[in-house]
Amino acid sequence: xxxxxxxxxxxxxxxxxxxxxxxxxxxxxNTVSWYQQALGQGPQFIFQYYREEENGRGNFPPRFSGxxxxxxxxxxxxxxxxxxxxxxxxxxxxxGSRTDTQYFGPGTRLTVL
Amino acid sequence: xxxxxxxxxxxxxxxGALVLLRCNYSSSVPPYLFWYVQYPNQGLQxxxxxxxxxxxxxxxxxxxxxxKKSETSFHxxxxxxxxxxxxxxxxxxxxxxxxxxxxxxxxxxxxxxP
Numbered sequence: 012x013x014x015x016x017x018x019x020x021x022x023x024x025x026x027x028x029x030x031x032x033x034x035x036x037x038x039x040x041n042t043v044s045w046y047q048q049a050l051g052q053g054p055q056f057i058f059q060y061y062r063e064e065e066n067g068r069g070n071f072p073p074r075f076s077g078x079x080x081x082x083x084x085x086x087x088x089x090x091x092x093x094x095x096x097x098x099x100x101x102x103x104x105x106x107g108s109r110t111d112t113q114y115f116g117p118g119t120r121l122t123v124l
Numbered sequence: 125x126x127x128x129x130x131x132x133x134x135x136x137x138x139x140g141a142l143v144l145l146r147c148n149y150s151s152s153v154p155p156y157l158f159w160y161v162q163y164p165n166q167g168l169q170x171x172x173x174x175x176x177x178x179x180x181x182x183x184x185x186x187x188x189x190x191x192k193k194s195e196t197s198f199h200x201x202x203x204x205x206x207x208x209x210x211x212x213x214x215x216x217x218x219x220x221x222x223x224x225x226x227x228x229x230x231x232x233x234x235x236x237x238p
Contacts, residue, residue, distance in 0.1 A: 015167075044225060053214055053228030054168070067225055101167055103226075110156055110175040110218075113226060115167040 015104050015116035023122045024092050032087040032119045034102030040114075042066070042107040043085040045077060048099040048118070060085055061107055089121075097123045126151045126219045130229035138237045143187075143202040145232045147215030150196065156218040157198045158226065159189055163211045171213075174198060185209070210236045 016035045024030050036043050042061045046054035056069035060079035074090040083104070089096055099120050103113035131146040149155055156175050160168040172183025179191045189200045198215060212233050216226040 017167075046226075051231075053216075053231050054226070056225040056227070059225060067220060069225065103168075112158070112170055112173060114170070115160075117167040120165075 015102060015114055017100075017102050017116040017119050019119060020117070021120045021122075023124065025124050026092055026094060028092050029088065029090045030092060030121060032089075032100050032102075032121070034085045034087070034104075034116060036083045036085070036102075036104035037114055040104040040106055041083050042105045043079055043083065044103045044105070044113055045085070045087050046101040046103065047071075048101055049095075050098070054101055057087070092123045094123050097121060126155070126217050126227055128215050128217050128227055128229040130213075130215050130232050132232055133230060134233045134235070136235040136237060137205045139207055140204050143200070143205045143209065143234065145200040145213050145215075145234065147189075147198045147200065147229060148196050149198060149215075149217050151217060151219075156224075157189075157191065158216045158218065159183065159187070159198075159200050160214045160216065161211050162214065162231075168214065171200070205234075205236045207236050207238065210234055 018033045044059040045057040048054040058068040059066045063079045076088045079085045099118045101118045102116045105111045105113045127150045129148045158173045159171040172181045174191045182188045187202045212231045215229045218224045
């Protein structure tokens with residue numbers, strides 16, 4: 012059984028550019044959640060996908076968007092990058108029940124210059 | 125609204141000493157609570173979770189936590205600290221029905237002195 016994987020590991024972009032981050036969920040999981048973790052902070056919920064549909068969204072602007080594919084992998088897209096978007100982006104997969112555990116990937120470190 | 129407060133952004137203990145990391149929650153419904161650990165430049169690893177079964181929850185690496193409804197607390201403890209326990213620890217409450225999102229505390233950095 013493979014765990015949650017994310018790519019790329021690190022990424023450097025300039026302000027105004029667009030970025031796509033990828034996440035492969037753990038085998039048997041149909042739900043993917045994305046979190047942003049700024050330096051020295053706890054992770055903040057961006058949004059969640061359940062069976063290819065958005066299933067909840069945090070307090071992030073529309074330039075943060077996502078997709079989930081039939082194999083339950085997911086993408087996070089961020090348009091018009093700002094300096095404050097520099098953070099560790101974490102993906103978590105789960106089975107979708109109320110009491111289940113979210114298992115996290117290693118994250119993608121995004122630096123916006 | 126549900127929230128989590130971790131008391132103490134940094135805790136330092138000696139190797140072999142008791143580890144106590146504090147977490148208080150605010151929830152209008154029975155909470156589902158989690159502790160995660162994050163090592164430098166890594167993702168989050170689940171230590172333990174409370175989902176309304178036993179109030180004393182045992183996790184990995186010798187950690188445990190006790191759910192106390194009267195104190196709205198879910199403190200993390202370990203009887204004897206090891207150097208390898210040095211990391212960032214996050215308490216989180218899960219909100220929502222299906223799926224749900226995690227609301228995290230600000231984190232507590234644990235240092236272990238030899």
